[in-house]
Amino acid sequence: MRAGPSGVLRALPGDTPGGVSPGIGGAAPPSAALHAVIDEFAYQPGDRQVLRGIDLTVSTGELVVVAGPSGSGKSTLALALAGLIPHRIWGEFRGRVTWQAGGAEPVDLTELPLHEAARHVGITFQNPEYQLIQYRVDAEVAFGPENLALPHHEVVARVRDALDMVGARSLAESAINSLSGGQKQRVAIAAALAMAPPLLVLDEPTSDLDPVGTDEVLKVLRQLCRAHGRGVVVIEHKLDEIAPYADRVLLMRDGQVVVDDHPRKAFLPTSAWVQAGVRPPELVMLAEQLPERFCGDVPLTVDEAASRLAASGIAAGVGGDTCQPRAGGQNFPAAMEAAGVTVSFKGKRALGEVSLRVREGEWVALIGANGSGKTTLGSVLMGFAAPDDGSAWCFGRPVEFGRVPRQADRVGYLFQNVDDMLFNDTVAAELDFTRRHGVATGPNAPSAAQVATLIGLADRTDAHPYALSGGERQRLALGALLTRAPAGLILDEPTTGLDEAHTTALFDLLTKVRTDLGSLTCLLITHDMRLVARFADRVVALRAGRIVLDTSPRQAFAQPELLATCGIRAPAISALHSRLAGHPAEVALSVAEFVGLLGRPAAGSPSC
Amino acid sequence: MLKTPAMLKTFDHLLFHTLPGETAVAYAITFLVPLIGPLLFLRFVGMKGLRNVLSYEAADTPIHRLDPRLKLCYPILIALLSVLLGWAWTYALFGLTLVPWILLRPSAIRLRVLAVIVGSPALLSVWSQGLYYTTPNDHLLFVFPVTMAWVGTAGLSTAGLIYGAHQAGRVLVTASAALVLVFTTGPSDVVWATTRLFAPQRLGLAISVGVRFLPQVFERLNIVMRAAEVRGYDFSRPEKWWRLGQLWDYGRRMTRALPLLTVPILVGSLRGCGQMALVADSRAFGVNRWRTTYREVAWTRNDRIAVVAAVLLVAGTVVVMAMGGGRF
Numbered sequence: 001m002r003a004g005p006s007g008v009l010r011a012l013p014g015d016t017p018g019g020v021s022p023g024i025g026g027a028a029p030p031s032a033a034l035h036a037v038i039d040e041f042a043y044q045p046g047d048r049q050v051l052r053g054i055d056l057t058v059s060t061g062e063l064v065v066v067a068g069p070s071g072s073g074k075s076t077l078a079l080a081l082a083g084l085i086p087h088r089i090w091g092e093f094r095g096r097v098t099w100q101a102g103g104a105e106p107v108d109l110t111e112l113p114l115h116e117a118a119r120h121v122g123i124t125f126q127n128p129e130y131q132l133i134q135y136r137v138d139a140e141v142a143f144g145p146e147n148l149a150l151p152h153h154e155v156v157a158r159v160r161d162a163l164d165m166v167g168a169r170s171l172a173e174s175a176i177n178s179l180s181g182g183q184k185q186r187v188a189i190a191a192a193l194a195m196a197p198p199l200l201v202l203d204e205p206t207s208d209l210d211p212v213g214t215d216e217v218l219k220v221l222r223q224l225c226r227a228h229g230r231g232v233v234v235i236e237h238k239l240d241e242i243a244p245y246a247d248r249v250l251l252m253r254d255g256q257v258v259v260d261d262h263p264r265k266a267f268l269p270t271s272a273w274v275q276a277g278v279r280p281p282e283l284v285m286l287a288e289q290l291p292e293r294f295c296g297d298v299p300l301t302v303d304e305a306a307s308r309l310a311a312s313g314i315a316a317g318v319g320g321d322t323c324q325p326r327a328g329g330q331n332f333p334a335a336m337e338a339a340g341v342t343v344s345f346k347g348k349r350a351l352g353e354v355s356l357r358v359r360e361g362e363w364v365a366l367i368g369a370n371g372s373g374k375t376t377l378g379s380v381l382m383g384f385a386a387p388d389d390g391s392a393w394c395f396g397r398p399v400e401f402g403r404v405p406r407q408a409d410r411v412g413y414l415f416q417n418v419d420d421m422l423f424n425d426t427v428a429a430e431l432d433f434t435r436r437h438g439v440a441t442g443p444n445a446p447s448a449a450q451v452a453t454l455i456g457l458a459d460r461t462d463a464h465p466y467a468l469s470g471g472e473r474q475r476l477a478l479g480a481l482l483t484r485a486p487a488g489l490i491l492d493e494p495t496t497g498l499d500e501a502h503t504t505a506l507f508d509l510l511t512k513v514r515t516d517l518g519s520l521t522c523l524l525i526t527h528d529m530r531l532v533a534r535f536a537d538r539v540v541a542l543r544a545g546r547i548v549l550d551t552s553p554r555q556a557f558a559q560p561e562l563l564a565t566c567g568i569r570a571p572a573i574s575a576l577h578s579r580l581a582g583h584p585a586e587v588a589l590s591v592a593e594f595v596g597l598l599g600r601p602a603a604g605s606p607s608c
Numbered sequence: 609m610l611k612t613p614a615m616l617k618t619f620d621h622l623l624f625h626t627l628p629g630e631t632a633v634a635y636a637i638t639f640l641v642p643l644i645g646p647l648l649f650l651r652f653v654g655m656k657g658l659r660n661v662l663s664y665e666a667a668d669t670p671i672h673r674l675d676p677r678l679k680l681c682y683p684i685l686i687a688l689l690s691v692l693l694g695w696a697w698t699y700a701l702f703g704l705t706l707v708p709w710i711l712l713r714p715s716a717i718r719l720r721v722l723a724v725i726v727g728s729p730a731l732l733s734v735w736s737q738g739l740y741y742t743t744p745n746d747h748l749l750f751v752f753p754v755t756m757a758w759v760g761t762a763g764l765s766t767a768g769l770i771y772g773a774h775q776a777g778r779v780l781v782t783a784s785a786a787l788v789l790v791f792t793t794g795p796s797d798v799v800w801a802t803t804r805l806f807a808p809q810r811l812g813l814a815i816s817v818g819v820r821f822l823p824q825v826f827e828r829l830n831i832v833m834r835a836a837e838v839r840g841y842d843f844s845r846p847e848k849w850w851r852l853g854q855l856w857d858y859g860r861r862m863t864r865a866l867p868l869l870t871v872p873i874l875v876g877s878l879r880g881c882g883q884m885a886l887v888a889d890s891r892a893f894g895v896n897r898w899r900t901t902y903r904e905v906a907w908t909r910n911d912r913i914a915v916v917a918a919v920l921l922v923a924g925t926v927v928v929m930a931m932g933g934g935r936f
Contacts, residue, residue, distance in 0.1 A: 115892030130880035136796040142902030144891035404837035
């Protein structure tokens with residue numbers, strides 16, 4: 001329906017007047033396309049142009065991935081595609097975003113009321129938390145159709161179909177607060193789908209999800225394209241995971257689309273992506289380094305890469321325990337220790353008799369599915385949560401529940417959302433917070449000025465923390481912890497939402513701190529397996545509150561079946577190594593390492 | 609050694625006929641009585657108990673099965689009737705509000721907690737009116753000495769206590785009726801009933817968002833407090849609260865923490881509100897004056913009985929008022 005001059009609603013092609021109730025899950029919508037021509041957009045007149053020179057067309061049935069470094073304009077593009085710019089998100093906008101269905105007249109989304117635009121292009125935001133505004137799942141999905149005053153049977157049909165399309169029918173009567181992150185994301189998608197838009201824009205829909213949860217959501221999106229004919233635009237950092245599902249991949253840089261191609265072509269040369277601060281898929285990097293083995297083809301899945309390498313007779317060259325062992329603090333005393341720790345919440349067991357010893361100087365990655373108990377274990381070690389049974393120790397002293405400020409002399413805790421850690425109006429005040437408010441620190445504690453230099457913010461001490469970029473705020477929060485000179489850090493999902501450049505910068509900083517202090521113990525809680533492969537000395541996998549794996553990353557990633565039961569997928573290159581070598585004891589952790597392990601093709605093996 | 613009657617006489621003299629004794633009694637009446645409610649609360653309820661008792665508990669009773677709209681109207685109707693009725697009839701009405709509780713058959717623990725929650729405000733109502741409600745020619749049960757002149761009342765008044773008892777009746781009636789709603793109606797049903805009964809859509813959305821996000825605000829406060837603790841800020845309570853220095857330090861720390869904690873919570877909430885507004889707009893919120901409904905509640909025999917009971921209650925109130933039992 002469309003609002004007429006008198007405010008009376010008229011029927012749109014997607015609506016169902018007259019009591020006929022096909023819902024939204026029936027036939028695919030007619031062929032249609034979104035066309036965005038954006039000459040420029042800036043949030044304030046005279047400010048940096050966040051978008052410029054965009055000329056983009058997305059058709060129904062297509063899955064388009066938008067990648068780019070932080071600040072490149074991806075989220076702003078999403079807002080523009082959904083018709084939120086310039087009337088809902090104000091700024092200086094020059095351009096048109098039009099929707100054309102079949103041979104009909106194009107409709108300018110920027111001129112439509114938002115609810116009308118939402119029926120052509122739906123949008124879901126990065127954090128599903130604030131886009132779910134009802135108490136129950138079915139009420140959330142029904143909210144839009146009810147507002148449109150659709151007949152009861154049509155509302156029911158839309159709720160049913162939207163939940164079916166995202167595989168969340170069983171959640172219909174659940175309270176939103178009781179859902180996991182992945183379930184919330186599905187409900188957010190369903191709520192947008194209930195408005196029956198032929199095209200959906202999603203801003204980082206998998207940022208908080210474990211690898212298996214990520215895969216589930218991506219499969220839902222592919223299903224929306226293939227089976228239901230919807231167009232999907234996804235902004236995503238996890239390119240290894242999403243590349244196999246994509247029809248097109250876009251790279252944005254400085255507000256412009258600099259690459260727009262099929263995923264088998266878009267990532268080449270990978271140097272352009274690395275320079276832009278974006279991590280290209282590992283398998284693409286492998287194919288680029290071994291053009292003669294892949295005959296110029298670009299694999300997007302482990303299956304494709306394995307079949308190509310196996311067909312060339314390469315697999316025989318891989319295997320054995322030729323990987324170099326990583327450095328670790330094998331002979332050092334325990335820095336953090338949990339002994340038989342059991343924790344329950346409302347009768348539900350979060351941790352069951354978990355025992356873990358992290359030695360001084362070790363960097364241990366704690367991995368597992370959402371809700372497996374990772375953060376709970378970190379909370380017990382920090383003193384946030386009291387175990388029902390068992391004990392926790394940090395640097396030789398027992399962890400006392402509720403005595404966090406004293407514990408913080410020895411261990412720091414970096415929260416997932418660093419904005420929760422920033423309380424002051426300048427960088428200098430943030431770094432001086434401990435001295436002004438905290439309990440006394442040891443003589444080795446660095447000064448605020450020293451920390452500002454260490455984190456690269458010495459020239460921005462007068463800046464407001466919220467005026468810093470995401471990566472800078474992350475460094476500031478870490479610097480604030482370092483003012484207490486902790487010997488250990490617990491990092492809870494520190495790279496969520498960060499691009500490759502910022503992730504590297506953060507871990508380079510940690511490495512520098514490790515070098516400067518002589519030793520730094522890290523317990524890294526993460527879903528990012530490439531990060532684990534690069535930085536962890538040891539991997540501990542949790543499943544339903546119990547440790548099921550405690551070994552080196554090489555050995556951990558050589559056990560894909562076990563990892564799958566923990567909601568984890570090994571990095572693509574490790575999975576490929578494992579596949580080719582027939583489950584070796586250890587696998588390569590990087591493309592360079594894998595390439596180094598490959599022998600020459602066997603004589604007589606087929607060539608391109 | 610003094611004999612018992614002599615002891616009592618001395619005791620009576622010291623407490624009620626000397627300035628220090630009268631002052632002590634006056635201080636006890638003024639400051640210790642109002643502590644009874646909180647102490648009972650801490651002893652028998654606590655924050656965890658409050659969360660439990662003020663939460664919906666699923667069960668299959670006639671009250672649970674009632675249309676949520678009726679249950680939402682119930683405390684409003686009872687509160688209105690209690691305002692119209694004289695105090696004796698208000699207590700009769702309180703007796704009637706116990707009927708749904710009989711049908712619910714709550715556990716002894718929950719009953720104890722409910723008694724504290726309902727009884728404490730009633731006690732405070734009697735106490736406060738006893739101190740501050742005065743009439744000409746008032747009889748004072750206890751006259752405050754000159755040392756208590758600063759509190760602004762002459763003493764504990766009989767008329768005030770009686771008036772407080774009247775008011776307490778209204779507190780009891782309203783609390784008893786409101787807790788039936790809380791106890792037997794899920795949050796989603798309350799939201800649904802509110803949006804269906806009270807036409808303004810914005811109010812409905814506000815209630816819905818409030819119910820949805822209130823637990824999250826507390827969770828977020830918890831995270832931000834943890835973040836401050838990690839950076840050295842100490843929220844721990846003094847181990848020996850009678851040490852004034854520690855108590856003062858604790859109060860100072862908590863007071864200084866308020867603006868610190870407010871910043872991230874406020875910034876996060878404002879960002880979230882912006883996004884929520886976009887979502888609500890994009891889902892056509894407020895486009896039509898009337899919304900249709902996904903959920904349809906069937907009208908049952910129970911509902912009809914409840915409506916008949918409500919009509920009888922109103923009719924009874926009219927009769928009582930006609931007989932002079934009302935306040936107006």
